[in-house]
Amino acid sequence: MISVLMRREPISQYSRRLVEPILSLSEGLYTRTTRLGWTVYITNPKIIKSILLKQDSFPKAKIFVSSGEGSLPNKFIVGPNMIFVENADWKRHRKLANPAFQQAMPHKIFGKLTIQMFDIIDESLKKNTDLDIGDVLKRLTLDALTLAGFGFDIHALQDPNNEWLRTYQSIITGMQDPFFFFFPIFETRFLHMFPKRQVIHDDCDRFLKLMDDMIKEKRDIINKSIEDTITSKVVAEDIQEKDILTLLLEGEESEGAYMTNEELKVQSHDSTTGALSFALYHMAVNKDIQQKARDDVLGVLGDSNEDIIPTTAQTKAMDYLNMIIKETLRIQPSVPVASARKAKEDCKLGEVFIPKDTILLIDIYNTHRSPSNWDDPHTFNPERFRPGGEADQKISGEFGNPWIPFSNGARQCIGMNFSLAEQRVVLSMLLRKYTWSLPKGSIHETNVITKGIFFIVAKDLELSFTPRY
Numbered sequence: 001m002i003s004v005l006m007r008r009e010p011i012s013q014y015s016r017r018l019v020e021p022i023l024s025l026s027e028g029l030y031t032r033t034t035r036l037g038w039t040v041y042i043t044n045p046k047i048i049k050s051i052l053l054k055q056d057s058f059p060k061a062k063i064f065v066s067s068g069e070g071s072l073p074n075k076f077i078v079g080p081n082m083i084f085v086e087n088a089d090w091k092r093h094r095k096l097a098n099p100a101f102q103q104a105m106p107h108k109i110f111g112k113l114t115i116q117m118f119d120i121i122d123e124s125l126k127k128n129t130d131l132d133i134g135d136v137l138k139r140l141t142l143d144a145l146t147l148a149g150f151g152f153d154i155h156a157l158q159d160p161n162n163e164w165l166r167t168y169q170s171i172i173t174g175m176q177d178p179f180f181f182f183f184p185i186f187e188t189r190f191l192h193m194f195p196k197r198q199v200i201h202d203d204c205d206r207f208l209k210l211m212d213d214m215i216k217e218k219r220d221i222i223n224k225s226i227e228d229t230i231t232s233k234v235v236a237e238d239i240q241e242k243d244i245l246t247l248l249l250e251g252e253e254s255e256g257a258y259m260t261n262e263e264l265k266v267q268s269h270d271s272t273t274g275a276l277s278f279a280l281y282h283m284a285v286n287k288d289i290q291q292k293a294r295d296d297v298l299g300v301l302g303d304s305n306e307d308i309i310p311t312t313a314q315t316k317a318m319d320y321l322n323m324i325i326k327e328t329l330r331i332q333p334s335v336p337v338a339s340a341r342k343a344k345e346d347c348k349l350g351e352v353f354i355p356k357d358t359i360l361l362i363d364i365y366n367t368h369r370s371p372s373n374w375d376d377p378h379t380f381n382p383e384r385f386r387p388g389g390e391a392d393q394k395i396s397g398e399f400g401n402p403w404i405p406f407s408n409g410a411r412q413c414i415g416m417n418f419s420l421a422e423q424r425v426v427l428s429m430l431l432r433k434y435t436w437s438l439p440k441g442s443i444h445e446t447n448v449i450t451k452g453i454f455f456i457v458a459k460d461l462e463l464s465f466t467p468r469y
């Protein structure tokens, strides 16, 4: 595994080379060495279900905590963050956060950002250059999360040299540096010997401070507006476009529970960037699928020569586009493994004995790519998600659920609907306005090349766009 990471071999290659041959011999369980020693990876849907539905028997393992106090992942994503907390703390977080995440579907924000992205695409067309759409999507999803999440505009789309964008990217790239990932001791004890790493740590401190300041400011505004009932009535009129943080803080008032500033920090936008970049890639290389998706969108929104921001109901009526989004998340799940669990006691998974304290990883990528779980799994085929099709038959039957891009059970991704809404708006608006293809000589000509460890995105994805209006 270390050599795979050091060579930066894409997940699609090493999975087919190393994992797939083993999967055909096992019950969907295999072992791999990780930083924590031998770890059991699981791709069998029935066993996955038995783990995800039994939080008490299989609690989260403190995999990042093990990289030690002071390591970059530990600083940035550990702490009392919803992804890692357990038991009563997690229940309190989730109870407060669920309504906020269900209410906030900021279609207008997603739509306005997509129109800003059109300006960038049109600018590149004027200059006759291919566009690194992966980079543009990264900026769009970061803006979407900060605007819809915190009500704070960092203008990453409009300004590619934006300081916050650079800082965020530096942290995300730094966290996935294989050297420090496997040997965190070099940054927890000997950081002073690595000046470049020190710069990333400084970036991380500044970013966390920015979030802290935003949360404090928001608390002050909300406390003030609660005193002023007239103001709070006006704000309540447009709940759909309220940011998540505001809804969370208002929820604290009605639930009588409280989250600390530390607990309110959520850092997750790269997963949506990955999903969008892969959907664009698959539609670029499958022109018939792209056209069918466009017909689906035009059937709902019409074909006038103007930008239309779709409503929630309209995006849900785009059946074929929704099938594409699901198939993209199957064939390229942007979060390839769920966070590690631990067996609390000796147990059996299928026929295999698992000793107490064994680390277990739900291998989302290989669950989605296993020939035991899907017909012809390496082929992009949205038809699997047709009502009554392959996916429905498996999920509703005895088979267990082989489609788990957002995990499953009580700890399923809380941002799932937010991310799906964002993908539907961005993709439907792009399909109305442009056709696109891979430029000649693209590195993705024979297969999509990916990068990343925790979040997978299409590497340096350039596309050629042609406007329809």
Ligand code: HEM
Pocket (backbone or CB within 6 Å): 082, 083, 084, 094, 145, 149, 266, 268, 269, 271, 272, 275, 333, 334, 335, 337, 338, 339, 340, 404, 405, 406, 407, 408, 410, 411, 412, 413, 414, 415, 416, 418, 419
């Ligand atoms: C395509 C987009 C996304 C994918 C594929 C994805 C995937 C996942 C997965 C697999 C998990 C479960 C981890 C586990 O079981 O250990 C998870 C949890 C979580 N995700 Fe997402 N995610 C996405 C977008 C988002 C967004 C946009 C947000 C925030 C706005 C978000 C916030 C969270 C949180 C807070 C959790 C922890 C939930 C809990 O433990 O109760 N995710 N996500």
